[in-house]
Amino acid sequence: MSKFGIQSASELKDWLESQDETLGELVLNRDIKIGMEAWRKKAMLQLVYFAVRARAETARMILEFGKVPYLDRSVPEYFGGSRWPAVKSAGLTAFGQLPVLDIDGTQLSQEAAINRYCAGLVPGLIPADPVQAALADSIYMAAEELAVSNPIVNVHRGEKFEEAKREFFGTFPRRLKNFGRLIRKTGGPYTMGAEPRYCDFKLYHHLSNARSLEPTSLDGEEGVGAFMEAVEGLAGVKEYLTKRPVPIDIRVKPMLDPNVVGTRHEEKGEGGSSQKKQKV
Numbered sequence: 001m002s003k004f005g006i007q008s009a010s011e012l013k014d015w016l017e018s019q020d021e022t023l024g025e026l027v028l029n030r031d032i033k034i035g036m037e038a039w040r041k042k043a044m045l046q047l048v049y050f051a052v053r054a055r056a057e058t059a060r061m062i063l064e065f066g067k068v069p070y071l072d073r074s075v076p077e078y079f080g081g082s083r084w085p086a087v088k089s090a091g092l093t094a095f096g097q098l099p100v101l102d103i104d105g106t107q108l109s110q111e112a113a114i115n116r117y118c119a120g121l122v123p124g125l126i127p128a129d130p131v132q133a134a135l136a137d138s139i140y141m142a143a144e145e146l147a148v149s150n151p152i153v154n155v156h157r158g159e160k161f162e163e164a165k166r167e168f169f170g171t172f173p174r175r176l177k178n179f180g181r182l183i184r185k186t187g188g189p190y191t192m193g194a195e196p197r198y199c200d201f202k203l204y205h206h207l208s209n210a211r212s213l214e215p216t217s218l219d220g221e222e223g224v225g226a227f228m229e230a231v232e233g234l235a236g237v238k239e240y241l242t243k244r245p246v247p248i249d250i251r252v253k254p255m256l257d258p259n260v261v262g263t264r265h266e267e268k269g270e271g272g273s274s275q276k277k278q279k280v
């Protein structure tokens with residue numbers, strides 16, 4: 001037994017993980033910190049979501065960037081063959097929504113919480129300084145205000161699509177200006193300067209949604225093009241972006257191509273969409 005009363009590797013792991021980063025900086029030497037990182041990465045992560053490019057995308061980019069192993073799970077894969085309506089009515093997720101990240105059996109809901117947890121596994125994505133970390137959160141939340149782009153790309157059709165798109169692009173230019181100003185102020189290429197922070201993956205996702213709806217929508221805001229390229233060039237992210245399925249038939253019959261495991265085809269059992277009723 002150690003003088004701290006820690007008796008097993010798993011107790012040590014719990015203790016290490018309960019320490020905040022500042023204390024970690026003071027107490028832990030570099031090797032222990034690396035060991036702690038490795039331990040964290042050993043957690044079995046299962047990301048459960050629908051087959052749309054929406055609220056799981058930031059977590060995927062963060063995990064791919066950090067080379068953190070995880071499993072992408074469809075609803076039937078994770079919930080023993082059940083489909084979403086049954087899962088939801090049985091209360092099998094905390095808030096009746098996805099995404100969910102299963103961390104060694106503990107289910108974490110809410111995209112922001114999932115992304116922050118994932119970012120914590122990757123050194124540098126959450127600034128060590130609490131004020132800087134809070135600033136990263138504020139940029140993240142400002143990007144979250146673009147989240148209505150998700151259903152426009154992945155769900156809406158016809159008149160509903162046109163209406164939602166019109167509304168989105170009504171406020172988008174002013175929001176984009178704010179992000180552009182921020183990037184220029186910090187010197188870029190990322191929102192907080194030379195290093196990527198977790199908020200950058202969230203912002204990238206929503207700006208790329210905007211770009212797939214209106215290919216020229218990011219043009220003319222200095223710094224934003226370089227921001228997009230910088231995120232796209234990050235090791236791990238670059239490979240991921242080329243291999244991920246692509247939203248196709250936006251506005252008409254949106255779906256992902258190729259039809260990956262857990263896509264709406266499979267969710268319904270055969271061709272056709274069962275997800276159009278879901279709120280993405």
Ligand SMILES: N[C@@H](CCC(=O)N[C@@H](CS)C(=O)NCC(=O)O)C(=O)O
Pocket residue numbers: 054055088096097098099109110111112278279280
């Ligand atoms: N605030 C939640 C929103 C989650 C959410 O709206 N999830 C949608 C998919 S993107 C969902 O689960 N829709 C299915 C339903 O509500 O039945 C988060 O950030 O995770």
